[in-house]
Amino acid sequence: MPEPVIRFRDVNKVFRRPNGDLVAVERLSFEVAPGEIVAVLGKTGCGKSTMFNLVAGLIEPTSGEVAVSGHDPFRDFEFFRGKVGIVFQGDRLMPWRTALGNVLLGLEILDAAPERAQAVARGWLARLGLAGHENDYPHALSGGMRQRVSIARAFAVEPELLLCDEPFSSLDEMTARDLRAEFVRLVRQNGKTAIFITHQISEAMEIGDRVLVFHRPARIAFEARMDRARGDGARQQIQDKILEVLALDAPA
Amino acid sequence: MISNPRIVRALQAAASTLVIAGLWQVGSLFFPHYLFPPVPDIVTRTLGILFSWPLLAEVLVTALRIFAGLLGAFVLGCAMAVAIGRSARIESYVTPVLVFLQGIPALSWVVIAIIWFHGIEFRIFFIMVLTTLPAFTFQILDAFRSMSKDLFEMTMSFRPRRWTLFRVLIVPTIVPGILTAWKVNLGNAARVVVVAELVGATGGVGYELLRQQQLFDMAGAIAWTLQLVLFVLVVQQSITAIESWALRYRAVSERAM
Numbered sequence: 001m002p003e004p005v006i007r008f009r010d011v012n013k014v015f016r017r018p019n020g021d022l023v024a025v026e027r028l029s030f031e032v033a034p035g036e037i038v039a040v041l042g043k044t045g046c047g048k049s050t051m052f053n054l055v056a057g058l059i060e061p062t063s064g065e066v067a068v069s070g071h072d073p074f075r076d077f078e079f080f081r082g083k084v085g086i087v088f089q090g091d092r093l094m095p096w097r098t099a100l101g102n103v104l105l106g107l108e109i110l111d112a113a114p115e116r117a118q119a120v121a122r123g124w125l126a127r128l129g130l131a132g133h134e135n136d137y138p139h140a141l142s143g144g145m146r147q148r149v150s151i152a153r154a155f156a157v158e159p160e161l162l163l164c165d166e167p168f169s170s171l172d173e174m175t176a177r178d179l180r181a182e183f184v185r186l187v188r189q190n191g192k193t194a195i196f197i198t199h200q201i202s203e204a205m206e207i208g209d210r211v212l213v214f215h216r217p218a219r220i221a222f223e224a225r226m227d228r229a230r231g232d233g234a235r236q237q238i239q240d241k242i243l244e245v246l247a248l249d250a251p252a
Numbered sequence: 253m254i255s256n257p258r259i260v261r262a263l264q265a266a267a268s269t270l271v272i273a274g275l276w277q278v279g280s281l282f283f284p285h286y287l288f289p290p291v292p293d294i295v296t297r298t299l300g301i302l303f304s305w306p307l308l309a310e311v312l313v314t315a316l317r318i319f320a321g322l323l324g325a326f327v328l329g330c331a332m333a334v335a336i337g338r339s340a341r342i343e344s345y346v347t348p349v350l351v352f353l354q355g356i357p358a359l360s361w362v363v364i365a366i367i368w369f370h371g372i373e374f375r376i377f378f379i380m381v382l383t384t385l386p387a388f389t390f391q392i393l394d395a396f397r398s399m400s401k402d403l404f405e406m407t408m409s410f411r412p413r414r415w416t417l418f419r420v421l422i423v424p425t426i427v428p429g430i431l432t433a434w435k436v437n438l439g440n441a442a443r444v445v446v447v448a449e450l451v452g453a454t455g456g457v458g459y460e461l462l463r464q465q466q467l468f469d470m471a472g473a474i475a476w477t478l479q480l481v482l483f484v485l486v487v488q489q490s491i492t493a494i495e496s497w498a499l500r501y502r503a504v505s506e507r508a509m
Contacts, residue, residue, distance in 0.1 A: 056405075056409055058405055058408065058409070077411055078411065080411050081410070081411040082410070082411075084409060085409075086406070086409045088402070088405075088406060090402060092402050092403060092405075092406040094403060094420075094421075094424070095501050095502070096424045096499075096501045097501075098501075105407070105410065105420060106410045108416070108420065109407075109410040109411070109412040109413075109416050109420065110410070137501040137503075138501075139501070139502070139503035140503075157410065
């Protein structure tokens with residue numbers, strides 16, 4: 001068995017608040033193998049994004065162990081330079097940078113040689129259909145184009161792990177479908193490991209090798225292997241089960 | 253029909269200035285000239301200052317005092333804003349002091365500076381820094397705090413070093429606030445420097461205004477005042493030009509509010 005890229009072991013996350021503590025993650029345990037795409041599904045407020053922030057090292061667990069490539073993502077700050085690419089729910093583009101400048105951001109932070117960085121950034125923009133828009137500022141781009149820039153920004157640093165937090169939820173269905181297909185193709189082609197958070201069952205089943213369904217506070221209520229689900233019947237069974245499990249979760 | 257909005261704005265500004273000059277000229281026909289000197293006299297005196305090196309040097313001295321004071325307050329304000337931004341404890345100690353300083357009138361600082369210090373230049377620098385420091389600190393702090401949490405998290409996901417974070421995120425975020433702070437404080441500084449020079453200096457626009465008052469020379473007083481106004485306008489326009497360039501990424505709606 002290869003060493004997992006991500007390992008959660010009995011992880012709890014509690015947010016201290018004056019009007020009572022909020023338990024966002026409760027005894028969460030799971031692993032993600034190298035090259036695997038795991039889709040995480042759950043109702044709004046179930047703690048998906050908290051789990052995402054724990055993997056990204058943006059917050060620290062209250063207890064338990066979070067390990068990414070064998071390291072603590074919150075404490076081993078330097079180790080993760082260039083190893084994790086994130087596509088957020090919003091595009092999070094810097095408005096003062098052009099499309100090219102935004103894709104260059106990660107490469108600049110990683111001290112890539114300027115000429116190489118330019119070539120890589122331009123290459124990714126072209127692969128995502130944005131050739132000719134390199135010098136456009138974000139306000140001049142459509143929502144779909146901006147999200148493509150943010151995908152290019154995440155891929156440009158050639159990360160080992162990709163984290164995506166409902167990246168296509170604000171886009172129209174046609175654009176989201178195209179970008180989803182493009183995203184999966186790029187992840188597979190480049191042999192990346194990815195966690196993909198979504199609240200759409202169809203999107204989770206389409207993208208993930210494995211689907212984790214979360215209940216609130218974040219804990220795994222159901223798990224399905226999509227790469228082993230052969231035929232429409234098996235997929236329909238999984239979808240029905242996911243619907244059933246989601247219905248059992250209390251509303252946020 | 254002129255369609256260039258810049259030219260239209262310039263013509264509008266020129267028109268309103270001409271209206272005021274016209275009204276003044278009419279006033280000069282009905283009042284003694286020591287109260288309302290004719291516009292041509294004022295223009296002559298104004299140009300006389302601009303084209304006489306010793307007189308222009310007095311204007312430049314005032315300009316340098318304004319810049320030195322603003323620069324001192326800006327550097328100190330940046331350091332204080334960073335310290336306050338990084339520590340809630342420092343904020344709880346320093347903020348009340350800055351609020352207290354804000355309440356002290358410029359004239360009080362002039363009196364205090366004259367009693368405390370002998371050197372004219374240091375007196376004026378001290379007054380300028382103390383009167384503009386709170387505004388600079390609060391404006392820079394506000395700009396720092398208005399930094400988008402989303403952009404901060406996105407940038408942090410690449411694990412930047414401290415200096416890189418400062419360069420790629422913090423500086424571009426606070427630049428609009430810094431430019432606004434300079435524009436606002438420039439006007440304040442121009443007013444304060446005149447008071448400081450009027451009472452505690454032997455040169456500069458403020459000192460020259462004092463001389464015009466002693467000579468009962470209204471044309472001279474207005475001419476020296478206009479030097480300061482012209483200086484502020486030129487610097488404001490320069491900052492606006494820098495602002496337009498630095499914030500060129502911002503979307504502009506075709507529809508006016």
